[in-house]
Amino acid sequence: MPFRGGVGAGARGDALQPTRDRRFRVWGEDPIRGATARPGAEAEPDPDPKPRFVPGRRPVRIPPVQIGALDTAIVVAYLVGMVAVGVWVSRRIGGFDDFFVAGGRMTTPLLVCTLVSTYYGLDVTFGTSETAYLEGISAFFAYSAPFYVAYVAMAVLVAPRLHRYSARSLPETMELHYGRGARVASALSSFVYSAPILGIGGMGLIGSVFFGLDPWVGAVVGASVALIYTVLGGLLADALTDTIQFTMMCVTVAIAAVYALLEFGTPDVLATKLDPTVFTPYGDLTTSQILVYGSVALTPLVEPAFYQRTFASKDARQIVRALLIGVVLWMAYDWLIVLLGIGGQELVRRGELPADVPSWEILLHVVEHLLPPGLLGIFLAGCLASAMSTIDSYALIGAGNLVYDAWAPVVKRKPGDATLLRATRLMIVPTIGFALLVSTVFDSLRDAWIFMATVLLSTNFVPMMAALFFLERPSPRAGTWSAATGLVGSLGLFLCFLLAGRELDDGDVVWTTPFGGELVREEALLFTVPASALAFAAGRVADRRARAAA
């Protein structure tokens, strides 16, 4: 779930260039402060009382794209089909292990499908296309490329070691080295990360743009379908639906890209028509921005969905192969989405799209321009697939974090398999409810992603990498102190940003610390991860002393 949107360079002044607004609201307008105008923009009359789910600092009113009966039928058939898979698989769920890690029987093709579709949701699809629309191919080289290094490291270095553990989740792996306290801290951070905020927000966008629905209605309908089949069939239903979703999202993007190459011309042709910076690999990003986003790209190394699927794989070879195949597919997917995003610039240049079209919606407008009826419906179903495959997987992980990792280890009487299964199924509902609730706290999907990634990395990265590569014996204080420092530090910092942060014109939020310096929210992890490392070192010293004293 790596978010790839709207960071980096400032707005371009050229009237033919797309207008840049770096923040994409989760629900179109600020739910707390109400709609706000872009600095310098005139207030516009609002003919539509319902705010659309749009990016930016003011809701932009663009009529819903009209889609035909054939396209609608394809989308409805897709949704019904997903529920049918859940019902079918539910008859094969015998216990918690079947439900949560598919009985450890997942093989390479199933793992490829579920990894690719789960990790790439609408946040990546829309975020990457938006960044490409605004900044060009730096969306690929600066934002996406660092992740490929992390995926390969996950495949080659982490997954084979991880598969040796007798565990079902990231927090449980932490407990094996550091004890129960580290597991609970890790579970809470994983729950925060796994709340499917971004996927739910993306569903609202599709419902709003194509069906004219209130964003909440679109989000609730899509999330409900994902919820039904995940509650029924667990990881196996999730993975089986992921195979269909994976194929749909990949094939439809490939088809749309062919249309784009034929309609807009190849990148070499486009380079002669558009601003030269569009085809500059790192655009106008600063070194510190590249560093921050390179750091965020470490997320896959502690990604709860990767861990769960590693434990669900039949053997280590299956997950390694799946990840390496996945990297190739992710690269192709990213590049073509970048191409479609740049196509948006060409449409603006030709005057076929207004320059103030919401950048977050650009992909939808480009494909609506390119694809004929029927293919458009399949593409929409592919977009829904992309969102639902993320929502279902992370809702399942979030529920598992609450039940299996946070509740089960601390209760006196160990819950049985049937209780675990029932409780996890039950907790999927509040997990999705929590995601809906949290989505109202953040002004934008980018803010939500930064928060989630910072909490996950700060809590788990140092202790987990130390456990996998350095520790020869358990070190409870090191892991617990490190995880707790990362969790409390990251949550505390974000609370400071929320309560006392100051928003800059470019959308960044800064907090003036009691020591006088200013801290930018995006850079929080550059402080919390080292703090977690320091706590780990202190815990190691304490553990050594305790062992020596004993």
Add this chain to the structure above:
Amino acid sequence: MTVLSWIAVVVLGLGSSAVFVWFLRDVRRIMSSDGDDRDDPAV
């Protein structure tokens, strides 16, 4: 970049379809497996 784009189209379109066909050949085994042949836990 043009060549890269066409390669990406082929990889994504045909590659994902090939993985799906591979999955269809594998699915019967997955659904009937009892999942008891995982690596022995070493930790």
